[in-house]
Structures are given as structure tokens and as C-alpha cells.
Amino acid sequence: MAQDQARGGHVALPAVLRRLPVASVSTRRPPLPLLAAVATIGVLAILPLAYLVIRALGADERALELIARPRTLELLTSSVALAAGVGLGATVLGVPLAWLTTRTDLPGRRAWTVLTVAPLAVPSYVLAFALIAGLGPRGVLSGTLQSLGVEGLPSIYGLPGALLVLTLATYPYVLLTTRATLMRADPALEEAARSLGDGFGTAFRRVTLPLLAPAIGTGALLAALYAISDFGAVSILRFDSFARAIHVQYRSSFDRSGAAALALLLVAAAFALVWAEARVRRRAALRVPHGARRAARVVPLGRWRWAALAFCGTVTGLSLVLPAGTIAYWLVRGLAQGEPLRLVADPIGDSLVAAGAAALVAGILALPVAFLVVRYPGRLASMAERLLYGAYAVPGIALALALVFFSLNVVPFLYQTLTLLVLAYAVRFLPQAAGTTRSALMLIGPHVPEAARSLGRSPWEVLRTITLPLLRPGLLAGAALVFLSTIKELPLTLLVAPTGFGTLATQVWGAANGGFFARAAAPAAVLMLISLASVALLLRDGEHSP
Amino acid sequence: MSAGGISADAHVAVRLSGVEKRFGHITALDHFDLELPSGSMLALLGPSGCGKTTALRLIAGFERPDAGTVEVGGRRVASPGASVPPERRRVGVVFQDFALFPHLSVRQNVAYGIRRDPDRDVRVDELLELVGLRGDERRMPHELSGGMQQRVAIARALAPRPDVILLDEPFSNLDQALRTQLRAELRQILRDAHQSAIFVTHDQGEALTIADRVAVMARGRIEQVAAPEVIYAEPRTPFVATFVGVANLLPAECRGGIAQTRLGPVTLIGAPDRRPEGRALSLLRPEHFLVREAPDGPVSAQAWQVIARQFSGSEILLEVRAPDGQRVWVEAGGQVRRLAIGDRVELRLRDVETVAFAPSLGIAAPTGSGHREGALAGRAKPPDDQREQPPPGGPLRSAPEDHHAPPANETLETVEPPVH
Numbered sequence: 001m002a003q004d005q006a007r008g009g010h011v012a013l014p015a016v017l018r019r020l021p022v023a024s025v026s027t028r029r030p031p032l033p034l035l036a037a038v039a040t041i042g043v044l045a046i047l048p049l050a051y052l053v054i055r056a057l058g059a060d061e062r063a064l065e066l067i068a069r070p071r072t073l074e075l076l077t078s079s080v081a082l083a084a085g086v087g088l089g090a091t092v093l094g095v096p097l098a099w100l101t102t103r104t105d106l107p108g109r110r111a112w113t114v115l116t117v118a119p120l121a122v123p124s125y126v127l128a129f130a131l132i133a134g135l136g137p138r139g140v141l142s143g144t145l146q147s148l149g150v151e152g153l154p155s156i157y158g159l160p161g162a163l164l165v166l167t168l169a170t171y172p173y174v175l176l177t178t179r180a181t182l183m184r185a186d187p188a189l190e191e192a193a194r195s196l197g198d199g200f201g202t203a204f205r206r207v208t209l210p211l212l213a214p215a216i217g218t219g220a221l222l223a224a225l226y227a228i229s230d231f232g233a234v235s236i237l238r239f240d241s242f243a244r245a246i247h248v249q250y251r252s253s254f255d256r257s258g259a260a261a262l263a264l265l266l267v268a269a270a271f272a273l274v275w276a277e278a279r280v281r282r283r284a285a286l287r288v289p290h291g292a293r294r295a296a297r298v299v300p301l302g303r304w305r306w307a308a309l310a311f312c313g314t315v316t317g318l319s320l321v322l323p324a325g326t327i328a329y330w331l332v333r334g335l336a337q338g339e340p341l342r343l344v345a346d347p348i349g350d351s352l353v354a355a356g357a358a359a360l361v362a363g364i365l366a367l368p369v370a371f372l373v374v375r376y377p378g379r380l381a382s383m384a385e386r387l388l389y390g391a392y393a394v395p396g397i398a399l400a401l402a403l404v405f406f407s408l409n410v411v412p413f414l415y416q417t418l419t420l421l422v423l424a425y426a427v428r429f430l431p432q433a434a435g436t437t438r439s440a441l442m443l444i445g446p447h448v449p450e451a452a453r454s455l456g457r458s459p460w461e462v463l464r465t466i467t468l469p470l471l472r473p474g475l476l477a478g479a480a481l482v483f484l485s486t487i488k489e490l491p492l493t494l495l496v497a498p499t500g501f502g503t504l505a506t507q508v509w510g511a512a513n514g515g516f517f518a519r520a521a522a523p524a525a526v527l528m529l530i531s532l533a534s535v536a537l538l539l540r541d542g543e544h545s546p
Numbered sequence: 547m548s549a550g551g552i553s554a555d556a557h558v559a560v561r562l563s564g565v566e567k568r569f570g571h572i573t574a575l576d577h578f579d580l581e582l583p584s585g586s587m588l589a590l591l592g593p594s595g596c597g598k599t600t601a602l603r604l605i606a607g608f609e610r611p612d613a614g615t616v617e618v619g620g621r622r623v624a625s626p627g628a629s630v631p632p633e634r635r636r637v638g639v640v641f642q643d644f645a646l647f648p649h650l651s652v653r654q655n656v657a658y659g660i661r662r663d664p665d666r667d668v669r670v671d672e673l674l675e676l677v678g679l680r681g682d683e684r685r686m687p688h689e690l691s692g693g694m695q696q697r698v699a700i701a702r703a704l705a706p707r708p709d710v711i712l713l714d715e716p717f718s719n720l721d722q723a724l725r726t727q728l729r730a731e732l733r734q735i736l737r738d739a740h741q742s743a744i745f746v747t748h749d750q751g752e753a754l755t756i757a758d759r760v761a762v763m764a765r766g767r768i769e770q771v772a773a774p775e776v777i778y779a780e781p782r783t784p785f786v787a788t789f790v791g792v793a794n795l796l797p798a799e800c801r802g803g804i805a806q807t808r809l810g811p812v813t814l815i816g817a818p819d820r821r822p823e824g825r826a827l828s829l830l831r832p833e834h835f836l837v838r839e840a841p842d843g844p845v846s847a848q849a850w851q852v853i854a855r856q857f858s859g860s861e862i863l864l865e866v867r868a869p870d871g872q873r874v875w876v877e878a879g880g881q882v883r884r885l886a887i888g889d890r891v892e893l894r895l896r897d898v899e900t901v902a903f904a905p906s907l908g909i910a911a912p913t914g915s916g917h918r919e920g921a922l923a924g925r926a927k928p929p930d931d932q933r934e935q936p937p938p939g940g941p942l943r944s945a946p947e948d949h950h951a952p953p954a955n956e957t958l959e960t961v962e963p964p965v966h
Contacts (some may be wrong), residue, residue, distance in 0.1 A: 447645035451699075453632035454606055454639040455659030458707055465658075469649050 010507035030376040037368035038384050045391040046429050049267070055405050056261040066249075067257040067265070078307035079242040080269065082162055089167035090223035092214055093315055094174025098310050099176075102182045103339035104299045112312050114535070120172035121531035123488040123505065125232030126524050127513035128165045130323030131156060132236060133330055134209060138515070140329055162239040163468040166227045168319040173226070174219030174250050181215035182208075187297060198225075200299075221277040229395030232490045232505075232516045236512050242266050243397045243491075249426035250401060250495070261407060263398035327524045334518030344507070344522045351487045351503040354418065358425035359433075359483035363475050365426055373434075392431050399428060407496075416498045423450055424496050425486045431476035440474020441467075477537065484534035488527060558620065559584045559710045559742035564613035567600055574600040577764040578614065582710065587743045588735060592763030595791070598746045598760045601763075602712045605744070606639050607632035619709030621881045638703030638914035640710040644695045646687040646909055652698050653683035661708040673701040676735055678750075693724045700732065704739055711736070711743035717752060729755055731795055754778070762786045780816050783901050787829045792863065794874040798945040799903055805896070805902045808872070809835075822904035831862055832877040836897045839882055840890035849890040850874075866891055 066072070102114045118126075134140050135156050156164070162387065189211070192202035234241040250259040301308055301461060324334045335341070391399075403424050408416040414420040431467045444467065452462040468475075492506045497503070502510075504523040511520035547909045560582040574597040580586050590598045604616055607623065616624040618637055638659075647696045648926065649657055656670045663669060668815040674680050677697035687695060702733070703711050706795060717725045731758050736743050746752050754774040761771040770782040781787035784795060787863065798805035803814045803821055805828040812828060814821045840849045850866035853873070862869040862878045864885060876893065878885060885891065 045742040051902055445643055445645060448647060450606070450608055450632070450641060451641060451645040451702070452647070452658065453608075454635070454637055454708075455702065456633045457634055457659075458631070466647055466649075470647075 010251075016428055023054075026067050030372055030380070034326060034368055034372055034376075035380075038372050039368060041365050041427070041430070042384060042387050044423065045388055045430070048399065048406040049394060051406040051410065052260055052264060052402040054396070055257060056264045056368075059256065064261075067261050072262070072265075075240060075242045075245045076264055076265065076269065078080070078159070078240060079228050079266075082159070082183075082239070082241060083228040083273065085163050087224035089163060090171040090174045091220050093167065093171035094219060095212070095216060096317065097171070098178035098182055098309065100173045100312065102179055103297075104301050104308070104313070104430040104515040105305070106301060106308055107305060112206065112316075115316045115320065116175060116312060117172050118532065118535045119168055121484070121488075121534045122319070122323065123490070123527060123531070124165060124169040124226075124230050125236055125505070125509050125512065125533075126232035126327075126527050127169050127319070127323055127489060128161070128236040129253075129508060129517070129520050129524055130326040131161060131165055132512065132515040133520070134326035138517075140326060157238045159239060161237040162234050162241070163231045164192045166230060166235065167223075168315075169233070170223035171315070171319075174492070177215040177219035181212055184244045185211050188237060189299075217277050219278055221273060221512050222464045225270055225275050226394055228266070228398070230272065231395075232509050236509065242269070243339035243395060246401065246490075247494075248395050256405065258416065258447075259401055263395075263401045266395050267398050267532070270395055271390075274390075274393055289448055311346075327528060328522050330517045330521035332524050337415065337518060339518045339522070341522060343519065344504075344526065347504045347507045347523055348526065349504050350501055351505075354421060354425065354493075354497075354501075354503060355483045357418075357422040358429065358486040359479040361422055361426035362482040363437075363479040364431050365430055366437045366475070366478055367471075368436040369430070369434045370441050374438055388434065389431050390429070396428070396489070396491035397495075399424070400491045403492070403496050416496075418498060418501070421492070421496050421498070421501075424492050425463040425489065426482070426488070429482040429485045429491065433475075434482040436474045436478035436481065437471060438474075439469050439483035440477075443474075444470050480537055481534070484530055487530055549908075557584045557709075558582065558617070559586075559618040560744065561615075562601065562604070563613045563615050565604060565616065566862045567597075568605060568612055573766055575604070575611075578767060578769070580761060580768060582742055582744055584742050585740050586758045587745070587756060588734070588758045589757035590744060590763060591661075591750060591760055591790070592748065594748055596763045597766040598748075598763050602639075602714055602744065602746050604638050605710070606712055607635050636706070636709045637838055638706065638708035639710065640696070640699045640703050640713040640716055642715040644687075644699040644719070646695055646698055646702075648687050651684050651686055652679060652690070655687065656683075656701045656705055658702060663706075669705060676704075676738065677701045678731075692720045693728055696720065696728065698920040700702060700735060700753055704735075708741075710742040710744060712964070713743060715747055717747075717749075725752075732756065752812055754790070760790075764789075780901050781829065784827065787901075787903075792832050794832070794877050795827040795903070796830050796872075796874065798822060798826050800826045800902050805821070805900075807894045808868075809893055812895060813899045814902055816901055820901070822902055824904075826902040826904050828902040829876065829900050830895070830898075831900075832875045833875040834900065835838065835868075836894040836896055837864065837876050837878050837882050837885075838892045838894070839885065845852045850894060851891055852885055852887050852889045852891060852947050855885070855887055864891070866893065874902060875962055880932055904909075 079399050097112075097116050101109055105110060132139060136142065137155070155161075185208070189207050193207040194200070195362075198206060228241075229243060230241070231247060232245040235244045235247065242262070246259050246262045246266065249262060250256060307394065369384065373385050403420065405417075407420050411420075448470075449462045449466055452466045453459070457465065487503065488505055489503075490509055493503050493506050494509070497506070504527050507523040508520045508527060511517070511523075558581055559911070560580070562578055562580045564572070565575050565578040572880075576597075576599070578587075578601060580590075580601065590599050590601060591834065594654075600609065603619065603740075604611055610629045611626060613626055615622055618635055619747055621630075623635050647658065650658065653670060654937055657666055657674055660669055661665050670683075674683055677693065677700055679697055679701065682690070687698065690698065690876070695720075700711075700713075700716075713732075715729060720728060723880075729752060729837070745752075745756070752776070757774065759771055760774050760777045762769045762777060762781075765783050770777060770786045772782075777786060777790050781790065782795075784793075787793040787795070795806045795807070798807045799877065800814065800822050801824075803818075804811050805814055805826065809929070810889050812830070814828075850868050852864050853867045854865035856863040856865075862883050863875050865873055865875050867873045874893075882891065
């Protein structure tokens with residue numbers, strides 16, 4: 001069972017969590033081509049954002065007025081409130097689920113492990129669409145109730161809907177980080193507390209919870225970051241968040257400096273969250289002892305297991321069954337009404353092309369990054385890693401705007417090209433590819449390529465005959481992750497893609513935004529299937545992770 | 547400085563001259579000189595962290611020296627500013643973890659370095675025969691036992707007929723039962739292949755059994771290079787004396803090649819300029835003592851008391867203490883085997899020849915890894931490795947921790963490496 005758990009433990013550990021422990025002073029200097037490659041990638045990641053800053057600094061008075069409006073503060077406040085609420089909600093759902101699936105005799109624990117993690121892969125806008133199409137004013141539920149004579153359901157638009165959807169989409173972050181720690185923590189600690197006279201609950205509060213705090217903090221941070229950057233769900237749910245306001249500002253005004261300035265504010269808010277979490281964590285400064293020697297004792301739930309099952313069932317029902325059911329309902333209804341299926345064909349084609357290219361490029365870019373980090377640990381490597389993962393925390397809408405500005409003004413020949421879009425995807429999701437490649441590379445001991453060198457092969461030959469063949473599974477897994485993430489990506493696609501280029505994501509978003517539920521159902525169904533595929537892949541990948 | 551030039555004597559497989567290597571603030575090798583005659587086997591012996599693996603990596607070309615030169619097979623392969631890459635050095639390496647290519651079969655692993663050799667298949671067969679792996683050539687590395695993996699690694703390194711083969715702690719990943727057997731096998735394989743070899747170990751038993759010559763290292767320098775017997779019988783420094791075998795360093799007055807100890811005179815050996823005059827410490831191995839049970843009756847002033855006892859199957863070592871606090875480890879044979887802690891014994895010296903160290907050499911304390919274990923009684927092996935069997939060269943054990951030097955020498959705790 002411990003091994004079964006380990007699978008779940010590494011699932012989709014978000015890139016931000018995969019920081020290396022700061023390595024000791026490196027003794028070997030990385031070769032120049034490697035440095036040049038990583039530097040180029042770093043520039044690719046940083047340049048658009050730097051340009052955003054320049055652009056915002058050059059904003060005229062009108063733009064500054066726009067920022068100084070009380071409305072800006074209002075938006076910022078509501079976004080931060082949403083982020084905080086989602087972080088809290090994700091914790092409330094995630095921590096008990098983590099505990100139930102690791103430490104108790106919950107019936108069907110293995111299945112619940114998979115089911116409760118699965119929503120991680122469902123894009124928030126698909127969840128939002130499903131919620132509205134299911135529970136909204138013109139949705140399945142109200143339609144059924146109206147036919148029974150019941151009117152006036154409470155509105156799910158606005159804050160309540162956004163909170164619900166984003167919490168359901170992000171609690172797996174907390175679940176995963178907490179699970180990983182629970183499984184690594186030495187059960188002897190709890191036993192020591194028990195032997196010193198603490199009851200079960202007291203020991204949990206005094207020993208286990210403080211050990212879990214950093215993991216919970218990280219998970220909650222990821223949830224909050226997701227919420228503050230989210231663009232798709234909030235716009236479908238008509239919640240006035242900052243990210244949505246940026247999009248509106250960008251679309252409705254000719255002077256785009258205002259949007260740039262707002263986007264920078266959003267970036268600042270995101271980094272403030274990261275900073276706050278890092279501070280809290282440093283204060284906690286807790287280390288979880290590695291390598292539990294034995295599995296922890298299984299806590300018998302007794303009569304509580306019905307409550308536990310109900311809890312797991314509700315969460316899974318809302319985050320998986322409800323969306324799947326709703327999408328199926330509208331799909332069938334749409335087909336019955338003659339909704340043309342071929343409308344899905346084009347977006348599928350566009351999605352496959354863009355995602356395939358992005359996966360390939362990201363897989364290639366991941367190689368030098370992984371090599372630098374694994375083979376030449378040191379200040380330089382950790383800087384490069386932080387930079388790339390830091391760029392990952394930049395909200396998608398801000399990155400999208402930055403790329404629009406940058407391409408329009410600096411590289412106009414790239415503006416609205418597939419090339420730019422693919423590069424943008426690749427750089428954005430690079431940490432995912434770099435993460436799996438890094439894990440695979442760490443499994444190849446440094447002596448293996450050295451042995452090949454001493455047997456008379458040049459560095460390039462060693463790469464071709466030894467390292468790349470051994471890296472293949474990790475590289476493929478990383479590319480697959482990027483592929484799946486790209487297919488689900490929304491803001492970059494909306495703003496950077498060439499005119500007329502529509503992916504499944506933009507299709508769902510556009511149709512759901514306009515209230516065309518039946519039209520949104522088919523692409524949403526495809527996305528849902530892809531999401532499940534990515535969960536399967538992540539779970540499989542988790543087995544190989546060290 | 548040109549790398550790759552041909553030097554005069556080609557019968558030297560490896561030569562390091564004045565090599566220095568620093569990692570940040572740490573000096574791994576310091577004025578390091580080493581020479582390996584063609585066809586011979588040298589063990590590089592020293593405590594963890596003394597720089598022995600660094601020396602190996604410099605020869606293989608995985609690191610570059612900060613100063614000094616490295617020659618392999620008569621060619622200069624490294625000097626500051628110029629370095630022949632590993633693939634053109636003709637140096638084979640057997641790593642501690644074997645570093646087999648996990649995606650290649652046994653046969654493909656062995657053939658990896660000789661893919662351009664027209665007689666490749668014959669050569670691979672020959673090597674598989676040599677290491678006793680005929681019939682296993684299609685298996686994958688993960689299907690092999692540790693001992694078999696090691697043999698694949700050796701065959702793979704031998705295949706291109708390198709000028710020298712380097713082995714980094716070749717036995718540390720194998721279990722106890724395998725080690726003794728594989729040591730003899732490895733020696734035979736390398737002999738049959740007329741292969742020059744250097745292997746690194748922190749295990750004196752390994753070093754003394756396999757090598758023609760042993761180089762004892764401490765803190766980035768060579769302390770002594772000599773045949774195993776010489777290393778044991780005539781160590782040049784207190785460090786070597788205590789690192790190899792169990793050593794008692796007894797205060798003595800030396801004059802004209804004779805050291806006068808509290809137990810009588812011993813003859814000093816070695817070159818005259820290595821025999822100290824005046825106050826010194828004489829090296830006495832446990833087998834240099836004759837132990838006799840003290841007669842009943844009043845306790846004699848000469849009586850020693852047994853304070854510790856170590857049984858290792860073939861022999862028994864006793865630690866005994868004189869009334870003035872002096873302690874020594876002695877070998878107990880015959881009827882004194884049954885002596886117990888608290889019993890009193892009388893000691894005499896056999897008619898032995900040994901060495902003595904001038905006080906300026908200090909009391910040996912292998913400080914390289916931070917342990918100060920067994921300053922007097924000798925440190926047989928690093929304390930983290932308790933799996934080794936006694937080698938023929940001398941009893942192996944870690945002495946209890948708190949045995950300090952006699953008061954007269956307490957100020958002399960560390961060894962300064964002597965200048966050669």
C-alpha cells in the first residue's frame with residue numbers, strides 16, 4: 001500500500017514546489033554552450049515581462065488616472081479576497097482528504113486517491129461552464145425545477161460561484177502537498193507524542209499539524225495564485241476580478257498602456273503572495289524527516305467512515321460527476337437539436353498543432369535547463385531555476401499582454417503568428433518539462449556518462465548513445481504534460497493566437513460566455529477527456545519519480 | 547605547455563608531478579607526486595576525504611589540475627591550461643557504483659568502447675571469458691548480482707586495452723562474502739591482462755592484499771609509497787603506522803640504532819637518516835609482545851592489567867594498562883587466550899626490529915576525516931565500515947575512542963605531513 005500511496009504523492013507536484021535544495025558550492029564550471037542555451041531561455045522568459053515594465057513606466061496620465069481610480073482598488077480587493085477565500089477553501093477540503101486517503105481505513109481508499117486528485121486537471125473554465133450549465137438560471141437544475149413549478153434559485157454568478165469553482169479546481173494542490181508530507185513524515189513522531197501522554201487529537205494538533213504547516217502553506221499558495229490569475233472561470237461567472245478587468249480594458253481601449261499597468265499590478269499581487277508564503281514558511285522552518293521507515297498506523301474510522309465517505313463523495317460529485325454529467329446532458333441535447341459537430345473539428349486540429357509544437361519545443365528547451373540544474377548545481381543553476389519557476393507564477397493574462405506588446409513593438413514580424421504562440425506556450429510550461437527531465441536525469445548517475453567518456457566517446461556521442469536514450473521516458477512524460485497543459489491554456493491563446501485560430505479552450509470559453517451551452521458542450525467534453533488522460537499520465541509519472 | 551607530448555620513459559604508466567587541486571577553499575591535492583610503473587598495481591590508501599578519488603579523477607581527465615602535470619603512458623595529458631579530454635586518454639575507469647549503461651546488455655556494455663575495432667566480437671568474447679561471464683552476455687545490468695555487475699564494469703574498462711585502469715573503491719558496493727573472493731579474482735584478472743592499475747580504497751586489508759605497492763595518503767599528500775610488507779613493518783610516519791594495522795607508539799630513548807623502551811631495547815631498521823636520536827616513539831605491533839599471566843601473590847610493579855579484550859576468531863587482542871597509565875594492545879596466544887578483563891599479565895618484547903619516530907613527527911592521529919580514534923592503538927580502518935575481515939597483514943579493528951597518547955606527548959596531536 002505504501003507504494004500505491006507513493007504514486008499519488010508525486011502527482012503533479014507543481015513546478016513551484018520542485019525547488020532544489022540549495023546546492024553546495026559547485027566545483028565544475030558548466031560548459032559555455034550550455035550556459036548560452038540557458039541564458040537564451042532565461043531571456044525568452046524575462047524579456048516580455050521586462051518590456052511590460054518599460055511600457056507601463058511610459059504610461060501617460062490617462063493611464064495613470066485609470067490606475068488611480070477607486071475602481072482599481074475595488075477590483076484588487078475583490079481579487080485578493082477571492083484568492084484568500086480560495087486558499088482557505090482549498091485547505092478546508094484538501095487537508096482532510098489528504099489525511100483520509102493516507103492514514104485511515106477509508107473504504108476504497110486507492111480509488112478515492114485518484115478521484116480526489118483528478119479535478120486538478122479539469123480547467124477552471126470547464127468547471128465554471130458546467131456549473132452554470134448545471135445550476136445556473138438556464139441550467140439543467142433550474143429547468144427541471146421550473147417544470148415542477150419552483151422559481152428563483154439563488155444566483156451562482158459572482159463571488160459565490162467563483163469561490164466554489166476555483167476551490168473545487170484547486171483543492172488538489174493542498175491535497176497533494178499535504179499527502180506528500182504525510183507520507184514522508186516519520187510516524188514515530190506521533191507515537192512519541194502519544195507515549196508522552198497526548199491523546200489522538202492532541203497529538204495531531206501539537207505534532208502532526210505543525211509538521212504539515214509548510215506543505216499546507218505551499219498548497220494554499222498555489223491555490224491562491226491560481227485564483228488570482230484565473231481568467232476563464234471568473235469571466236464566465238461574471239465575477240469582477242482583476243484579471244478579467246485587464247482583459248476588458250485591453251479589448252475596449254485603444255491605449256493599451258493602461259492594461260499594461262494593471263497587468264503589472266496583478267503580477268505584483270501574485271509575487272506578494274509568493275513572498276508572504278515564503279516568509280511564513282521560513283518562520284516555520286520545519287523539516288520533515290525523510291524516509292519514513294515504516295508505514296504509519298492506519299486509523300480505523302469506525303462509524304465515522306460514513307461521514308468520511310459522504311465528504312469524499314460530495315467533493316468528487318461537485319468537481320467531477322456534476323461537470324461530466326452536465327456536459328453529457330448538453331452534448332446530447334445539442335446533438336438532438338442538430339448542433340453541428342464539425343464545429344469541433346477545426347478547434348481540435350488547431351489545438352493539436354499548437355500543443356504538439358509547444359510540447360516539442362518545450363521538450364528541447366528543457367534539456368539544457370535540466371542539465372545545468374542536475375549536473376552543475378550551484379548558485380547559477382538555482383538562479384536559473386528560480387527565474388523560470390518565478391515566471392511560472394506570472395498570471396497568464398499578464399504574460400499574454402506582455403507578449404502582445406512585445407511582439408507588436410519589438411518583433412512585429414512575429415505578432416499574431418503561430419511561432420510566437422508556440423514559443424509562448426513552450427516557455428510558459430517549460431517548468432513542467434524541465435521537472436520530469438530533471439527527475440529522469442537525476443536517475444542517471446554522473447558516473448555513467450563519465451564511464452562512456454573514458455571508453456573513448458566524445459561528449460556529443462555520449463549524449464546520443466547514453467544520456468538521451470536513458471532520458472527518453474522523462475522527456476516524453478514532460479512533453480506530454482506540456483501538450484496537455486497547452487491544450488487547456490486560455491489567456492495566452494485568446495490574446496496571442498493568430499486571428500481565426502481557435503482552440504478547444506477558446507471555443508468552450510466563447511460559447512459558455514455567450515450562453516451557448518450546447519455549443520460549448522462538445523469541446524468541453526473533449527477537454528474533460530484530455531484532463532483525465534493527463535491525470536492518468538501524472539499518476540504514471542509519479543511512479544517513476546525519485 | 548603542450549599536452550600530449552611524448553616523454554622519455556614510456557615504461558611509466560602514470561606519473562603525476564607536483565599536482566595541486568583545490569575545490570573552493572578546500573585543497574584536495576597538495577604537491578602530489580605519484581608514479582606507476584607499467585604493469586604494476588598500486589593501491590591508493592587513505593581515510594575518507596584525503597583526496598584519493600580526486601587523484602583518480604585527475605588521471606582519468608574528469609578534473610583538471612590547478613598546478614602540476616599528469617602523464618599517462620608516457621604522454622602528457624594534463625597541465626594547467628591544457629588537458630586531453632577523457633575519451634583520448636586511454637584510461638579505463640571502474641566506478642564505485644560500476645556505472646553500467648542500464649539500457650545496454652552485458653555484451654553491449656563491454657563492446658561500447660571498442661565499436662570501431664574490427665575484431666570487436668572476438669575481443670568481447672575473450673573478455674567475457676576472462677571475467678567469467680560467458681553465457682550472460684544478453685542479460686541486462688539490472689538482472690545481474692553486484693559481483694557480476696562489477697565484472698562487467700571491469701571487462702568494459704579493459705576492452706579498449708587502456709594504458710592504465712583506475713578502480714574507485716571497487717569493492718565497497720559488494721557484500722562481505724563476495725569481497726574476499728572477488729579481490730583475489732580481480733588481482734588475477736588484472737595480472738592475466740598485464741594491466742597497469744591504480745585502485746583507491748580506504749580499506750587497508752584491500753590495499754595490502756591486492757597491490758604490489760601501496761601509497762598511503764593523508765590530507766592531499768602521499769605519506770609513503772612502498773610494498774605492503776614495508777608499509778606495515780617500516781612505516782615512515784606515525785600516520786602510516788596507525789592507519790595500517792594496530793600500532794602502539796611507546797616512548798623510547800634512541801641511540802645508535804637501538805631504541806630503549808620501558809620493556810627493553812629494540813633494534814631500529816631503515817636508513818640511518820631515518821633513525822631518530824634521543825627521545826622518540828617506537829612502533830610496536832601487538833605481535834611484538836610476549837604475554838604471560840602474572841604469578842599469584844603480591845602485585846608486582848611490572849604487572850599490566852587487562853582492560854579490554856577483542857576477539858576476532860583467529861586471535862585475541864588485549865589492551866593492557868601499566869600502573870602509570872601507559873596502555874598497549876598486545877596479541878594473546880596459547881594459554882593466555884582465556885585471560886579476562888581485570889587479570890594481570892607480564893609483558894616482554896620479542897626480539898624485533900622496528901622503527902621509531904622523532905617527536906617532531908608527532909603522534910599519529912588521522913585527522914583527515916575528523917576522527918581521533920585510537921591515537922595510540924592505531925586505527926585500522928574508518929569507523930563507519932565494520933564489515934571487513936582481518937587481512938593477513940595485521941589485525942583489524944577500531945580501538946576504543948578514549949585512548950590518548952601518554953602525557954609526555956599530549957601536545958603533539960597532529961601529524962604534519964613530512965616533506966619528501
